Amino acid sequence: MLQAQLKPANLVVTCNQTHSTMAQTDAPSTPAKPVIHAKQTAESGSSAQLRHLSRYLVRNLGMLNAAFGDLPLSPVQAHALFEIGKQPLTIKELACKLSIDKSNASRAIKHLIDKNLAQSQIHPRDSRCLVVQLTPAGKKLLLKLDTQQNQLFQEILAQLTPAQTSQIEEALMLYNQAVHNAKHQSGCHIRQATAQDDAAIAKVIRDVSAEYGLTADKGYSVADPTLDCLSQIYSQAGANYWIIELDGRILGGAGIAPLANNEGVCELQKMYFMPEIRGKGLATRVALMALDFARETGYQSCYLETTAALNEAVKLYEKLGFVHLSAPLGNTGHDACEMPMLLELNQ
Structure with a gap:
C-alpha cells in the first residue's frame, strides 16, 4: 500500500x-x-445483525440447495464452472479462488469431468499437475447458467432504485474487503x-x-x-x-x-x-x-x-x-x- x-x-x-x-x-x-x-x-x-443478514442472504440466494437454480450442479460445481470458464485452472488454483480446500475442489472438478463439462490435461509448464478447462458442453452450460443468474439479479435489482443499487454495491465491496482482510489476518x-x-x-x-x-x-x-x-x-x-x-x-x-x-x-x-x-x-x-x-x-x-x-x-x-x-x-x-x-x- x-x-x-x-x-x-x-x-x-x-x-x-x-x-x-x-x-x-x-x-x-x-x-x-x-x-x-x-x-x-x-x-x-450490529455484529449479530450482520451475521443474521449474511445467513439470510446465503439462504435466499439458494447457496444451501443441492442444485444451483434449475441446473444439475451444486453451488460449488457452479462456481467452479464460472471460474474455469474464465481461464484454465489447476485444482490448487481453483481451491484458492473458491476459498475451499483442495479435496472439495477436486470433487467438483471430478463431477464436471464425469458429466463431460470439463477436461484435464498436463500443465504446459509443470508436468506434475493437471490443468482443467471447459469442454464445448461445459461452455454451453455456462452460458445457460450465466443467463439464469443475470435474470435472477435483474429481478432483484428491479426492486431497487439506482441510488439504492449503488449503495448496496459500495457496502458489499466494503464487506467483501473486510472478509478478505479478516481471512488474511488469521494467526x-x-x-x-x-x-x-x-x-x-x-x-x-x-x-x-x-x-x-x-x-x-x-x-x-x-x-x-x-x-x-x-x-x-x-x-x-x-x-x-x-x-x-x-x-x-x-x-x-x-x-x-x-x-x-x-x-x-x-x-x-x-x-x-x-x-x-x-x-x-x-x-x-x-x-x-x-x-x-x-x-x-x-x-x-x-x-x-x-x-x-x-x-x-x-x-x-x-x-x-x-x-x-x-x-x-x-x-x-x-x-x-x-x-x-x-x-x-x-x-
Missing part, C-alpha cells in the same frame, strides 16, 4: 510526541484508562503490550525506521529515550499500546497517549509494521481499535503528526476521518513531521 518511502502495503508510521510529553501522568484532565471494551469480548448488536494476535514485550517492540520500531530512513537526527520517534520501556509509558492513565503477534513473534504495534497540555485530546502514536504482516489490513484494524479506546476513555479528539512523504499513511488517516490542520497542537518535538491532523471522535 505504501509506496516510495513506505512501499509495502499498510505500513503506517506516525511521528509521535517526545518522551517528556508521553511521560506526563498527572495531568488533571487526562481520562482514566477503561477496562477492555465490550466490543472485543462480546458480540455487539495474527492483537493484544495489549506488557513489560516482556518492550525489547521486541523497540526492535520493530528501530528496524522499520532504519528501513525507511526515519533517522533519529531528523526528529522521529526512534530517538525517544523511552523507546525501550514503552509498556511503562503506555501504562499511564488514558494511554494504551497494542502489539501484533504472529507465531510468537511481535511484528507491529500502535499506541494512544494523552497530548500534553491539550485537554480531551489524545495522540495516535508509534504505528509500525514489519514486512511479514503488511498488506493484510492490520493498519486500519489497529487504528480502529485505538480510536475505539480513545472514545471509550473519554477523549474528544485524536491528534497525529505525519509527513507528506508518507503518502499512503496520509491516505489511511484521511479515510479514517482525520482532517489536516494549519498548525500543530502543542509541542511534540518532531519538527520533521510537517503534517498535523486531527479527528473529532464524537462526530
Whole structure:
C-alpha cells in the first residue's frame, strides 16, 4: 500500500510526541484508562445483525440447495464452472479462488469431468499437475447458467432504485474487503503490550525506521529515550499500546497517549509494521481499535503528526476521518513531521 518511502502495503508510521510529553501522568484532565471494551469480548448488536443478514442472504440466494437454480450442479460445481470458464485452472488454483480446500475442489472438478463439462490435461509448464478447462458442453452450460443468474439479479435489482443499487454495491465491496482482510489476518494476535514485550517492540520500531530512513537526527520517534520501556509509558492513565503477534513473534504495534497540555485530546502514536504482516489490513484494524479506546476513555479528539512523504499513511488517516490542520497542537518535538491532523471522535 505504501509506496516510495513506505512501499509495502499498510505500513503506517506516525511521528509521535517526545518522551517528556508521553511521560506526563498527572495531568488533571487526562481520562482514566477503561477496562477492555465490550466490543472485543462480546458480540455487539450490529455484529449479530450482520451475521443474521449474511445467513439470510446465503439462504435466499439458494447457496444451501443441492442444485444451483434449475441446473444439475451444486453451488460449488457452479462456481467452479464460472471460474474455469474464465481461464484454465489447476485444482490448487481453483481451491484458492473458491476459498475451499483442495479435496472439495477436486470433487467438483471430478463431477464436471464425469458429466463431460470439463477436461484435464498436463500443465504446459509443470508436468506434475493437471490443468482443467471447459469442454464445448461445459461452455454451453455456462452460458445457460450465466443467463439464469443475470435474470435472477435483474429481478432483484428491479426492486431497487439506482441510488439504492449503488449503495448496496459500495457496502458489499466494503464487506467483501473486510472478509478478505479478516481471512488474511488469521494467526495474527492483537493484544495489549506488557513489560516482556518492550525489547521486541523497540526492535520493530528501530528496524522499520532504519528501513525507511526515519533517522533519529531528523526528529522521529526512534530517538525517544523511552523507546525501550514503552509498556511503562503506555501504562499511564488514558494511554494504551497494542502489539501484533504472529507465531510468537511481535511484528507491529500502535499506541494512544494523552497530548500534553491539550485537554480531551489524545495522540495516535508509534504505528509500525514489519514486512511479514503488511498488506493484510492490520493498519486500519489497529487504528480502529485505538480510536475505539480513545472514545471509550473519554477523549474528544485524536491528534497525529505525519509527513507528506508518507503518502499512503496520509491516505489511511484521511479515510479514517482525520482532517489536516494549519498548525500543530502543542509541542511534540518532531519538527520533521510537517503534517498535523486531527479527528473529532464524537462526530
